[in-house]
Amino acid sequence: MTYLSTRGAAPQLSFDDVLLTGLAPDGGLYVPEVYPTLDPSVIEGLRGRPYIEVAEVVIRPFSPEGDFHLEDAYRSFAHPAVTPLVQTGAEDFLLELFHGPTLAFKDVAMQWLGPMFSSRLAAAGRRMTIVCATSGDTGGAAIEAMAGRENISICVLHPNEAISNVQRRFMTTVESENVLNLAVEGSFDDCQRLVKEMFAHDAFRQAVSLGAVNSINWARIVAQTVYYVTSSLTLGGEGRLVSYCVPTGNFGDIFAGFVAKQLGAPIGQLIIATNENDILDRTLRTGRYEVTGVVKTQSPSMDIQVSSNFERLIHAASGGDAELVTSLMGALKQSGSFTLPDAVRARMAEDFLSFRVSEEAVSARMSKTFSETAMLVDPHTAVGLEAAAQARVEGLKGPLVTLSTAHPAKFPDAVKTATGREPSLPPGCRDLYSREERFEVIGADLESLEKRISTGFGTAE
Numbered sequence: 245m246t247y248l249s250t251r252g253a254a255p256q257l258s259f260d261d262v263l264l265t266g267l268a269p270d271g272g273l274y275v276p277e278v279y280p281t282l283d284p285s286v287i288e289g290l291r292g293r294p295y296i297e298v299a300e301v302v303i304r305p306f307s308p309e310g311d312f313h314l315e316d317a318y319r320s321f322a323h324p325a326v327t328p329l330v331q332t333g334a335e336d337f338l339l340e341l342f343h344g345p346t347l348a349f350k351d352v353a354m355q356w357l358g359p360m361f362s363s364r365l366a367a368a369g370r371r372m373t374i375v376c377a378t379s380g381d382t383g384g385a386a387i388e389a390m391a392g393r394e395n396i397s398i399c400v401l402h403p404n405e406a407i408s409n410v411q412r413r414f415m416t417t418v419e420s421e422n423v424l425n426l427a428v429e430g431s432f433d434d435c436q437r438l439v440k441e442m443f444a445h446d447a448f449r450q451a452v453s454l455g456a457v458n459s460i461n462w463a464r465i466v467a468q469t470v471y472y473v474t475s476s477l478t479l480g481g482e483g484r485l486v487s488y489c490v491p492t493g494n495f496g497d498i499f500a501g502f503v504a505k506q507l508g509a510p511i512g513q514l515i516i517a518t519n520e521n522d523i524l525d526r527t528l529r530t531g532r533y534e535v536t537g538v539v540k541t542q543s544p545s546m547d548i549q550v551s552s553n554f555e556r557l558i559h560a561a562s563g564g565d566a567e568l569v570t571s572l573m574g575a576l577k578q579s580g581s582f583t584l585p586d587a588v589r590a591r592m593a594e595d596f597l598s599f600r601v602s603e604e605a606v607s608a609r610m611s612k613t614f615s616e617t618a619m620l621v622d623p624h625t626a627v628g629l630e631a632a633a634q635a636r637v638e639g640l641k642g643p644l645v646t647l648s649t650a651h652p653a654k655f656p657d658a659v660k661t662a663t664g665r666e667p668s669l670p671p672g673c674r675d676l677y678s679r680e681e682r683f684e685v686i687g688a689d690l691e692s693l694e695k696r697i698s699t700g701f702g703t704a705e
């Protein structure tokens with residue numbers, strides 16, 4: 245299995261090299277040369293198997309060599325099923341992805357990436373500086389997975405004052421010599437742009453041996469593919485396809501669903517659920533991708549305009565047209581917009597639906613879910629549940645799984661305002677508010693950032 249860049253001008257790599265390279269040097273994202281499929285009898289044989297066994301079989305076609313350290317990865321999860329399904333209606337389900345140590349779906353991939361990075365770096369005799377952009381959840385999960393690892397340093401950029409206190413504390417209260425937290429004066433899009441600019445700066449990239457754990461790293465997508473396979477086999481099979489409604493920002497999670505569908509899992513429609521930062525909904529409906537400026541919402545992890553993994557979908561939906569991807573991404577950089585060719589948009593419409601959810605509807609959905617089921621859901625999950633309800637109104641039939649991407653206690657203010665109930669943190673992180681925080685505030689410019697990273701890590705006051 246080899247991987248190529250969506251922009252076609254980077255060397256082809258193996259899985260282990262893609263893991264350690266992150267973003268391709270031509271600015272593109274690595275994708276498999278051919279999306280793998282599993283034999284239907286192999287898929288069928290996975291039904292009801294433990295999560296780790298399914299993960300081993302699902303990941304293997306993407307990475308034919310080496311140990312995946314899956315036992316290490318998933319022992320930190322509080323639920324034996326790792327990602328349990330909960331029934332909420334006759335054919336409606338929630339897939340709970342928040343049972344990892346930092347209470348969001350990012351742990352599912354990141355707990356695996358920790359041991360994978362350590363083992364592959366040790367084998368290569370290398371060390372690495374990971375720089376990660378976060379709108380709130382990736383950062384905490386990455387720090388939890390990488391803190392204290394010998395051959396890794398990790399710097400996380402979050403938008404200053406634009407994430408919840410619990411999200412920030414999961415990052416800034418970890419005391420470790422290899423961790424640096426920087427609060428950037430800007431939006432998540434600024435943080436992500438800085439990471440991409442750093443990858444494009446050859447001298448710096450090489451000097452610090454730069455690595456990525458955002459979903460620009462293909463390994464993130466592969467790990468997230470597993471829960472689509474386990475859940476679609478629990479609820480579906482031949483002639484019974486399972487649809488998914490996915491709260492979406494950077495398009496990594498829903499793209500993993502697309503990859504699981506290519507593998508042969510019984511998956512129907514993939515529903516993109518956006519908050520008021522609705523660039524993906526507009527694009528799916530009109531073909532025009534246009535950055536309009538980010539607005540702050542109660543689902544801050546999805547306050548994103550430049551949705552990195554959409555590039556992977558354009559590449560796949562255009563039959564691997566790297567020239568088209570390069571020209572659209574060039575237009576995005578120049579003018580903040582591009583228009584999809586009709587054939588590419590039509591191909592996307594075969595797999596994807598999309599809905600935009602207003603702030604009022606998010607609050608109303610949290611409240612309705614609580615009064616009807618006594619469940620507290622976080623605002624990102626509420627975006628998904630509301631979009632799922634809209635899809636039902638428009639006639640979607642069959643089993644429908646909404647991804648529950650974060651624990652409600654990560655967003656206590658929004659949940660309490662909507663429901664009158666304050667969600668409590670699970671045991672194990674109840675001391676989060678009494679731990680000391682460490683982070684520095686920095687401007688959104690590459691020069692200052694590279695200078696700060698070069699100065700060294702450890703605990704910043």
Ligand SMILES: Cc1ncc(COP(=O)(O)O)c(C=O)c1O
Pocket residue numbers: 348349379380381382459491492493494495496497498545546624625649650
């Ligand atoms: C809680 C939560 N839900 C949904 C999303 C959106 O996922 P993605 O960026 O993979 O589209 C994020 C951020 O990634 C998140 O942290």
Ligand SMILES: N[C@@H](CCOP(=O)(O)O)C(=O)O
Pocket residue numbers: 377378379380381382383457458459460493494496545546552
């Ligand atoms: N919502 C994310 C944004 C980064 O997404 P990623 O999947 O590319 O890491 C976050 O919580 O940080």
